[in-house]
Amino acid sequence: MIHAxxxxxxxxxxxxxxxxxxxxxxxxxxxxxLSFMMLPVLGAGVALALIGWVWAGLAVIALGxxxxxxxxxxAPHFLLTQALQDENLYRExxxxxxxxxxx
Numbered sequence: 001m002i003h004a005x006x007x008x009x010x011x012x013x014x015x016x017x018x019x020x021x022x023x024x025x026x027x028x029x030x031x032x033x034l035s036f037m038m039l040p041v042l043g044a045g046v047a048l049a050l051i052g053w054v055w056a057g058l059a060v061i062a063l064g065x066x067x068x069x070x071x072x073x074x075a076p077h078f079l080l081t082q083a084l085q086d087e088n089l090y091r092e093x094x095x096x097x098x099x100x101x102x103x
Contacts, residue, residue, distance in 0.1 A: 001101060003087035010084060016102040017080060023098045024079050025072035034068045 001009075009015045029035065041064035049057025083090040083099060093099035 003090050006090060006101065007084055014103070018100040018102065019076040019080055019093075020098055020100070021076050023096065024075040027093070027096060027098050028075040028078065029068070029072060032071070034071065038064050038068050 006015075010017060042061055045057045045060030045062075045064055047057070048054075048060055079089075079093060079098065083093055090099070094101075
C-alpha cells in the first residue's frame, strides 16, 4: 500500500493500524539517542548536587529519568502521527515491523 492510499484509508476509517508499543519505544529511543541524552543530564544533576545545589540537582536527575520514559510511552501515537505526514518514515516503520496494517 502506498502512502497516499494509507493516509486516505486511515482518515476514512477503512483500515486498522497497529503499532507495537515496545518496537515503537525502541525505534524512537534509537532515533533520538535517548540513552546518550540521558547520561549528560544525569551527570549535570549529580554535579549540581555535589556543588551544593542539592534540590536543583535532584530535580535535574528526576527529569533525566522521567522525560525519556514519557517520550517512550508516547512513541506509538507520535509515530502514527508522523507516518501519516511523512512517506519515508511510513516505509521505515513498515520495514522495521513497527507499523502493522490490517484491512
